[in-house]
Amino acid sequence: MAAASEPHGTRYDAIVIGAGIQGSFAAYHLAERGKDTLLLEQFLLPHSRGSSHGQSRIIRSAYPQQHYARMMPESYRLWQRLEARAGTRLYRRTGLLVLGAPGEPEFERWRRAAARRRGPVEQLDAAARRRRFPGFRPRDGGAALWDGAAGLLHADRALRAVQELFRRSGGTLRDGEKVLGIEPGALLAVSTSAGRYRAPRLVIAAGAWSSQLLAPLGLRLPLQPLRVHVCYWKEKVPGSCGLDRPFPCFLALGLPRAPHGIYGLPACEYPGLVKVCYHHGSPVDPDQRDRPAPGDRRPDVALLRRFVGCCLPGLEPEPALLETCLYTNTPDGDFILDRHPKHSNIVIGAGFSGHGFKLAPVVGKLLCELSLGEEPSYSTAPFSISRFPGALRAAL
Ligand SMILES: Cc1cc2nc3c(=O)[nH]c(=O)nc-3n(C[C@H](O)[C@H](O)[C@H](O)COP(=O)(O)OP(=O)(O)OC[C@H]3O[C@@H](n4cnc5c(N)ncnc54)[C@H](O)[C@@H]3O)c2cc1C
Numbered sequence: 001m002a003a004a005s006e007p008h009g010t011r012y013d014a015i016v017i018g019a020g021i022q023g024s025f026a027a028y029h030l031a032e033r034g035k036d037t038l039l040l041e042q043f044l045l046p047h048s049r050g051s052s053h054g055q056s057r058i059i060r061s062a063y064p065q066q067h068y069a070r071m072m073p074e075s076y077r078l079w080q081r082l083e084a085r086a087g088t089r090l091y092r093r094t095g096l097l098v099l100g101a102p103g104e105p106e107f108e109r110w111r112r113a114a115a116r117r118r119g120p121v122e123q124l125d126a127a128a129r130r131r132r133f134p135g136f137r138p139r140d141g142g143a144a145l146w147d148g149a150a151g152l153l154h155a156d157r158a159l160r161a162v163q164e165l166f167r168r169s170g171g172t173l174r175d176g177e178k179v180l181g182i183e184p185g186a187l188l189a190v191s192t193s194a195g196r197y198r199a200p201r202l203v204i205a206a207g208a209w210s211s212q213l214l215a216p217l218g219l220r221l222p223l224q225p226l227r228v229h230v231c232y233w234k235e236k237v238p239g240s241c242g243l244d245r246p247f248p249c250f251l252a253l254g255l256p257r258a259p260h261g262i263y264g265l266p267a268c269e270y271p272g273l274v275k276v277c278y279h280h281g282s283p284v285d286p287d288q289r290d291r292p293a294p295g296d297r298r299p300d301v302a303l304l305r306r307f308v309g310c311c312l313p314g315l316e317p318e319p320a321l322l323e324t325c326l327y328t329n330t331p332d333g334d335f336i337l338d339r340h341p342k343h344s345n346i347v348i349g350a351g352f353s354g355h356g357f358k359l360a361p362v363v364g365k366l367l368c369e370l371s372l373g374e375e376p377s378y379s380t381a382p383f384s385i386s387r388f389p390g391a392l393r394a395a396l
C-alpha cells in the first residue's frame, strides 16, 4: 500500500531512523513483513561517517557469550539468503584464529565457551598453529582456538544489498534527511530537515547519534561513542597475506598493554594492505570524529606498531594507511535491543560496541519483531534497558 499523504504528515506503517547496517536490516524485515516502511538517513548515501562503512567485517561463531553464539547460525543463513537474493558475494571464508595464553581469564572464557558448545570452534596446539599459519608469531607459551567457518563480510556491498532489497520490497529510503524531532503517541510523528511523517511504530537505530534522539524522549542510556583508528599495514612480500593465502582473520586477547584486544583481517579492500586494529578508541562527539583532540598522540597506533613488529613478521611495522570509524559502546559491551520503557511503540537498537555487523540480519529481525509487538525469536533479556537503572529512572 502506498504511503498516504495527510495534512499532518505522510503516513507509513513504520519509520526507521538510521540507514546503517542495523536500521537497514530492521527496515528490510519490516518491509518483507508487508509493512509500508520509511527509512530515514541524515547523510547522503553512501557515506563513511558512521560505523557501517568499509569493505571488511569479521563474521565468526566463536563468542564467549551464549546469547550471541546462539544467534550466529541464523545470522549465517540470513547472510546467505541476502547474497542469493541480491546476486552478489558478501561473505569470504578465511577462518579465525583466537590467540591467547592458557590461564589468562579472557582467553579461558572463550575456550570454555567453545568446549561447552562442541560447535565449529576447535583448540589448536602450538605446533599445528605454527605449521598452518606461519605468518603469526605469537607470544611464547601462547595457545589458540580455530573457528574454521569464520570469515569476512564486505560491509559496503552488504549495506547496499540490503537497502536495495528493502526498496524492492516496497520500502522508501530517504537520505540526506536528518531527524530533528520525535513526538511520541499512538500515532507518532517524526520531523526531519525536509518533512514530517507519521506512523504507529518507530525504530531508532542511529548509531553514535542515538543519545541525541533519545534524550528528548526522557531516556539517558550509557552510550559512549568512540573514535577508532583503522590501520592498514603493508605486506613485505606482495600477495603473501591475501584472501587466498593461509592468513586468516585473527583476534589476540589478553595482551598486557592492549587489554581490549587486537584484531586483523587479510588484505582485502586495498591490495597488499592488511587491516590490524586495536578494539578500542577514544571518546568523541560523532560530529567531530575527524578532528582529534590537540595532543592526541594515538597510543593505540603505538601499541599496534609494537604488536605488528613482534607478532606479524610478514608486515611492515608502520601503518601505510589510517582511517577512522565509530564504535558506540555500552558499559558491558552488550547491545541494547528494547522498547522504550514509557513509549512501547518506540524500539531502540543501539550500543553495538564494535561487534554488531555480523549479527545485523538477526538484530534487524529482533527489532522488527519488537516493533510489531511480537515475542522476539531470541531472548532479549541480555539487551534490555532495565540493566541500566539510571536510564529507567530518568525516563519514568
Ligand atoms: C573499525 C570497525 C571495525 C568493526 N569490526 C567489526 C567486525 O569485525 N565484526 C562485526 O561484527 N562488527 C564490527 N564492527 C561493528 C559494526 O560495524 C557496528 O556494530 C555496526 O556497523 C553498527 O551499525 P549501526 O547501524 O548501529 O550504526 P551506523 O552504521 O553508524 O548507522 C547509524 C546511522 O544513523 C544515522 N543517523 C543518526 N542520527 C540520525 C538522524 N537524526 N536522522 C537521520 N539519520 C541519523 C547515521 O548517519 C548513520 O548512518 C566494527 C566497527 C568499526 C567502526
Ligand SMILES: O=C(O)[C@@H]1CCCCN1
Pocket: 058, 059, 060, 251, 263, 279, 354, 355, 356
Ligand atoms: O566483532 C568482531 O568479530 C570483531 C572483533 C574484533 C574487534 C572488532 N570486531
